[in-house]
Amino acid sequence: MERSAPTGTILIADDHPLFRQAMAMAAQAVSPDSRIVEAATLDAAIRIAASASDLLLILLDLKMPGATGFSGVAMLHAERPSVPILVVSGADPGAAAEARRFGAVGFIGKDQDLGAIEAAIATALSGGDVALPQPPAGEVDDMARKVATLTPTQLRVLLGVLAGRLNKQIAFDLDITEATVKAHMTAVLAKLGVQNRTQAALAARALGIGVAH
Known part of the structure; x- marks a missing residue:
């Protein structure tokens, strides 16, 4: 029997509304009963992370106001060390290893399709590590x-x-x-x-x- 996705709050931290919308669609598809909250700055993301007692997952763009390098990953991990952080970013995929070093459970590029992003979210919610997938040939x-x-x-x-x-x-x-x-x-x-x-x-x-x- 297929396990149902956990239910709680999923935080999307990205400064661009178009990609927050895309991430919200993906997160809702994986965990339809969860509450999706959004933050356009790192400070706002940290405030939400500190106050959401049922926080399940943080979807984080590395490059957003208030963040330098991997500071966003490090600060959110310090605030909620037990909550998985999935980096969803347009940054160089070579940053994946560094993001993990600062507390992320995985990294997926914004150039991946919604299906790949949904799969990454499902893996993160289930406690697994997320590798960067490659697009199908052609x-x-x-x-x-x-x-x-x-x-x-x-x-x-x-x-x-x-x-x-x-x-x-x-x-x-x-x-x-x-x-x-x-x-x-x-x-x-x-x-x-x-x-x-x-x-x-x-x-x-x-x-x-x-x-x-």
Whole structure:
């Protein structure tokens, strides 16, 4: 019989709302009855970690306001040493060993798909160590071909989404209407074969088109 996921609080510490949304989707899929809380700065993450008595897991981006190097891992581990920390970061995968040294149970890149991130979260929640998975052969080439079909304006709209900008802000930046932005984003989703803005961002991130961190 398959074991059900533990229930409690899962903390997502990342300064970019798009990736907090993606991590929340993944965490909720693994542990649907858990409470998901978010922090955009290290100080906020530490406050939540200190106050959440039922904290199950911390999903942490290494590069966020208040953190330098691996200070975020070290400080959160010091605050809650029994709570597993899974680093989900766009940092060099070579940082995985150092992150473990400071208390993380594993490291997974933001360029991994949601399925891989969900598997990593499930492993961390079950008390296991998380290794950095490799993307399936040919997956990046296939997505590269899809991105190559985007028009310049569609690509600019996608980059605006990756920067966390709202449709009305993207419309102002590109001097087009908000309705046109929505139409372009619908076309982007169809061309990339994804269903929402978050999946489009993750797909583009895998190709190195992402948030500058």
